[in-house]
Amino acid sequence: MSASTLRIALVGNPNCGKTALFNQLTGGRQKVANYAGVTVERKEGRFTAPSGRVLQILDLPGTYSLDANSPDEQITRDVCAGNYPGEMVPDLIVCVADATNLRLHLRFVLEVKRLGRPVVLALNMMDTARQRGIVIDVPELQRRLGLPVVETIAVKRGGARALIERVDGEVPTAAPAQADDAASRADLHAQVRELLAATVTMPRATAEIDDALDRWTLHPVFGLAILAVVMFLVFQAVYSIGKPMTDAIAEVFDWLGGHAATLMPAGPLQSLVTDGLFGGLGTVLGFLPEILVLFLFIIVLEESGYLPRAAFLLDRLMLSVGLTGRSFIPLLSSFACAIPGIMGTRSITDPRDRITTILIAPLMTCSARLPVYALLIGAFIPIRYVFGVFNLQGVVLFALYLAGILGAMLVGWVMKHIRRDKSEHALLMELPSYRMPKLRDVGIGLYERGMIFLKRLTGVILGLTVLMWFLSTFPGAPEGATLPAIDYSFAGYIGRGLQYIFAPIGFNWQISLALIPAFAARETAVAALATVYLVGGEAAGGLGHALAGQISLASALSLLVWFAYAPQCMSTLAIIKRETDSWRNVAISFGYMFVMAYTASFIVYQVARMLA
Amino acid sequence: MRLSDLPKGAPAVVDRVHDAHAVDPIAQRLRDLGFVDGEPVRVVAIGPMGGDPVLIQIGFTRFALRRAEAARVGVRTELAA
Numbered sequence: 080m081s082a083s084t085l086r087i088a089l090v091g092n093p094n095c096g097k098t099a100l101f102n103q104l105t106g107g108r109q110k111v112a113n114y115a116g117v118t119v120e121r122k123e124g125r126f127t128a129p130s131g132r133v134l135q136i137l138d139l140p141g142t143y144s145l146d147a148n149s150p151d152e153q154i155t156r157d158v159c160a161g162n163y164p165g166e167m168v169p170d171l172i173v174c175v176a177d178a179t180n181l182r183l184h185l186r187f188v189l190e191v192k193r194l195g196r197p198v199v200l201a202l203n204m205m206d207t208a209r210q211r212g213i214v215i216d217v218p219e220l221q222r223r224l225g226l227p228v229v230e231t232i233a234v235k236r237g238g239a240r241a242l243i244e245r246v247d248g249e250v251p252t253a254a255p256a257q258a259d260d261a262a263s264r265a266d267l268h269a270q271v272r273e274l275l276a277a278t279v280t281m282p283r284a285t286a287e288i289d290d291a292l293d294r295w296t297l298h299p300v301f302g303l304a305i306l307a308v309v310m311f312l313v314f315q316a317v318y319s320i321g322k323p324m325t326d327a328i329a330e331v332f333d334w335l336g337g338h339a340a341t342l343m344p345a346g347p348l349q350s351l352v353t354d355g356l357f358g359g360l361g362t363v364l365g366f367l368p369e370i371l372v373l374f375l376f377i378i379v380l381e382e383s384g385y386l387p388r389a390a391f392l393l394d395r396l397m398l399s400v401g402l403t404g405r406s407f408i409p410l411l412s413s414f415a416c417a418i419p420g421i422m423g424t425r426s427i428t429d430p431r432d433r434i435t436t437i438l439i440a441p442l443m444t445c446s447a448r449l450p451v452y453a454l455l456i457g458a459f460i461p462i463r464y465v466f467g468v469f470n471l472q473g474v475v476l477f478a479l480y481l482a483g484i485l486g487a488m489l490v491g492w493v494m495k496h497i498r499r500d501k502s503e504h505a506l507l508m509e510l511p512s513y514r515m516p517k518l519r520d521v522g523i524g525l526y527e528r529g530m531i532f533l534k535r536l537t538g539v540i541l542g543l544t545v546l547m548w549f550l551s552t553f554p555g556a557p558e559g560a561t562l563p564a565i566d567y568s569f570a571g572y573i574g575r576g577l578q579y580i581f582a583p584i585g586f587n588w589q590i591s592l593a594l595i596p597a598f599a600a601r602e603t604a605v606a607a608l609a610t611v612y613l614v615g616g617e618a619a620g621g622l623g624h625a626l627a628g629q630i631s632l633a634s635a636l637s638l639l640v641w642f643a644y645a646p647q648c649m650s651t652l653a654i655i656k657r658e659t660d661s662w663r664n665v666a667i668s669f670g671y672m673f674v675m676a677y678t679a680s681f682i683v684y685q686v687a688r689m690l691a
Numbered sequence: 692m693r694l695s696d697l698p699k700g701a702p703a704v705v706d707r708v709h710d711a712h713a714v715d716p717i718a719q720r721l722r723d724l725g726f727v728d729g730e731p732v733r734v735v736a737i738g739p740m741g742g743d744p745v746l747i748q749i750g751f752t753r754f755a756l757r758r759a760e761a762a763r764v765g766v767r768t769e770l771a772a
């Protein structure tokens with residue numbers, strides 16, 4: 080590190096735009112969303128200022144006070160105090176404040192100022208402030224605060240220019256450090272009132288549009304109705320928009336695979352390319368549109384500011400199953416993937432609430448399950464319209480998501496009763512202003528998700544698919560074999576061994592085998608099944624067709640339910656270990672999910688067989 | 692009067708936050724968020740199930756509080772003040 084590197088930490092209340100500013104400065108792509116508690120880790124980036132000086136920027140979790148209440152707030156407190164392991168005290172603190180919310184945010188600015196370190200105040204969201212007719216006398220504010228104050232618009236190109244110029248200049252002198260005790264703390268509020276009276280004119284305390292929308296979205300009846308409709312539309316859209324594109328991709332890959340086959344001599348290599356790569360990977364790739372549609376909705380919802388409203392509506396329900404409204408957003412992120420969801424629980428104050436949320440987060444249907452669901456639903460559920468509007472396939476998909484949620488509620492409820500927990504759980508959740516998602520940000524978000532998916536596809540999924548192809552091709556059938564060649568392969572042996580465990584829930588050996596790579600990445604189940612059936616020569620007309628001919632509806636339903644509950648994906652278990660620092664929690668979460676999945680699949684399989 | 696008993700829409704000002712037990716981080720956080728003497732507050736919405744949680748407008752911010760949290764905040768209505 081060169082001597083001229085300046086270390087800058089971005090701190091401020093939650094949701095004031097620190098990460099947006101960080102991205103603007105460093106060209107980073109950290110997650111920005113419209114609710115408190117998005118950033119839960121310390122993130123580092125650097126950029127070269129116009130003067131040629133290298134600036135190292137730290138993005139930190141938002142906090143209402145340096146008197147930390149939750150694990151994410153502790154990180155910020157420790158970095159500011161110079162107690163964070165392996166992290167030096169920042170040379171300069173950039174305190175970010177939302178210009179539309181200064182009554183709350185200025186108090187934190189004063190608290191930070193008392194640390195006695197150089198501080199620059201960035202008044203962010205100046206665009207919204209101007210729109211709302213908020214007038215801030217910046218020179219006067221700067222004079223009264225005794226620190227440099229700059230205006231920023233973190234989401235606009237060039238919106239951080241004033242800040243860059245300021246931090247690139249001389250480091251401001253620090254105010255003298257002050258002790259932090261109850262009396263002087265109470266005094267901060269009085270100081271904020273004075274500052275506001277002297278420097279800020281607010282035409283209205285809140286945005287008119289927020290009040291108008293909240294009258295509907297938080298209404299006891301309409302609010303819940305709106306929430307139900309929003310959720311339902313998401314799943315309908317995943318099917319109605321995603322499916323046709325998936326079919327188109329599948330056709331292209333069929334054609335490509337067929338073409339590739341004609342270019343190569345018959346033999347194992349040809350089989351690897353057509354069965355493994357085009358058949359296996361192509362089938363998984365086909366589900367990218369569904370995943371993108373799902374993410375489109377998640378991103379728009381996250382940026383709109385609606386999610387904390389949904390959490391408000393559902394808080395009581397969540398409390399009754401031992402959770403908190405604060406669990407809502409981490410759980411919702413788990414619909415993308417349980418890993419960010421589990422990390423997001425750092426913003427939950429109560430340690431027990433946090434553990435419960437971590438343990439049930441994997442029951443939320445993550446996007447990696449979507450290919451499996453989409454495959455089986457496409458193969459077994461007819462396209463029919465319920466009430467003339469709802470696609471039956473979409474309804475089944477919705478039901479599977481619901482199954483995950485209900486399962487999670489059941490587990491939460493059981494845990495609450497095992498613990499006999501009667502203690503108090505706090506909510507204290509801020510509802511942000513509504514914001515219109517920007518096309519460009521949504522586009523970037525989708526692109527990022529698409530790239531993550533493609534990386535998985537060309538990394539772990541590719542590796543496992545080649546392995547599955549190898550296992551199902553070798554060893555070849557012996558001389559004078561009577562059964563299909565695949566029955567003599569490693570895959571055949573392993574699959575039939577596993578079948579002892581899984582036959583009672585209706586899985587044939589191919590499915591049992593596919594569950595193994597699914598443990599590394601769930602989507603691989605699809606690639607593995609495609610490969611095994613293709614190598615076995617039973618997949619003419621696509622995997623969906625093959626499955627429909629090979630397994631019963633009862634087995635398919637059982638498999639769907641299995642995927643809803645099964646303990647899967649090693650990375651999730653690894654993150655549970657990391658976040659809770661306990662193997663016991665890993666064992667509990669693996670154990671309860673296995674039992675739950677097996678029981679539920681058993682019931683579904685046996686009942687469906689009886690009815691059939 | 693407690694904030695948890697305040698009817699929806701009625702204007703009031705905070706009196707003080709009471710600690711529910713000896714060391715009460717929730718009460719301290721409420722104070723940090725601006726629930727201090729003389730601050731105007733208003734209940735803007737109540738939850739659909741059992742009237743819990745409540746949405747409080749304080750300063751320029753809206754906070755969702757559970758009733759148990761809101762009960763820590765003593766308020767006086769404008770008229771009484």
Ligand SMILES: Nc1nc2c(ncn2[C@@H]2O[C@H](COP(=O)(O)OP(=O)(O)OP(=O)(O)O)[C@@H](O)[C@H]2O)c(=O)[nH]1
Binds near residue numbers: 096207
């Ligand atoms: N209009 C406007 N919106 C902004 C501005 N800066 C940030 N936002 C929006 O404010 C919201 C919060 O931004 P983030 O950067 O995630 O906030 P944060 O401070 O990092 O939040 P935490 O990580 O939760 O503490 C997002 O919806 C942003 O799009 C701005 O200058 N103008």
Ligand SMILES: [Mg+2]
Binds near residue numbers: 117141
């Ligand atoms: Mg952030």
